[in-house]
Amino acid sequence: QQQVKQSPQSLIVQKGGISIINCAYENTAFDYFPWYQQFPGKGPALLIAIRPDVSEKKEGRFTISFNKSAKQFSLHIMDSQPGDSATYFCAARTSTGNQFYFGTGTSLTVIP
C-alpha cells in the first residue's frame, strides 16, 4: 500500500509558469515532509521540507503548502525554469521511524 500518494505523474509547464505537485497521506504519525529533486542518473537531493506545525514554507521560488486536516501537502515552483526539469518526489517520515516513505514521483518538464 502506497503510504504517500503523489500526482500528477508528469507535468509540462511553460517557462515562467507555476508548477504544482500534490501529495496525500493517511498516517497521522508522519511529522516530517521533505521534497526531493532527482535529475537523470543522480540520486535524489533535498529541496525543501516542512513540519506539520506550519502551513507554509517558502525558500526562494519553492513553496510547500501543508493542510494538516486534509492530510495533503503540495510543492509550488514559481517562475519555473528549464533547469527545474527533473523528477520530484514527496516523502514522509514518523518521529520514531527509520523509514522515509516516498511518493511515486512527478516528471516535470519546463519548456522554453
Place this chain on the structure above:
Amino acid sequence: GAGVSQSPRYKVAKRGQDVALRCDPISGHVSLFWYQQALGQGPEFLTYFQNEAQLDKSGLPSDRFFAERPEGSVSTLKIQRTQQEDSAVYLCASSLLQAGETGELFFGEGSRLTVL
C-alpha cells in the same frame, strides 16, 4: 569527495549470480539507509543502520538480501542468487543525525543493477 559514494555505478549480472554493492557515506554520518528504486518509481526503503547496528531491515524483500556496516562507516549490500526482479537502482543515503531526529538525507548516485 564530500558526498556519498557508491560503487559500482553499473552492474550486469546473470540470473543466479551474487552481487555486492558498496556505499561510502559522508564521514561522521551516524545513519545509513539503503533504498531500492525501480524504473519510474520512488525509492523504497530496504534497511537502516545507526553506526554499525542494523536497526531496521524490514524492507529487505527476501533472505537473499543482506546488508552490513561492520565498522560503522562503509556499508555493503549483498544480493545472493540474483533474479530478474532484482533489477533496479540501489540508492544509499546517509544522515548526520540518528533516525527520529530530522536530519537531511544525502543520497549517492546509486548502483544500477541489471539481471539478465
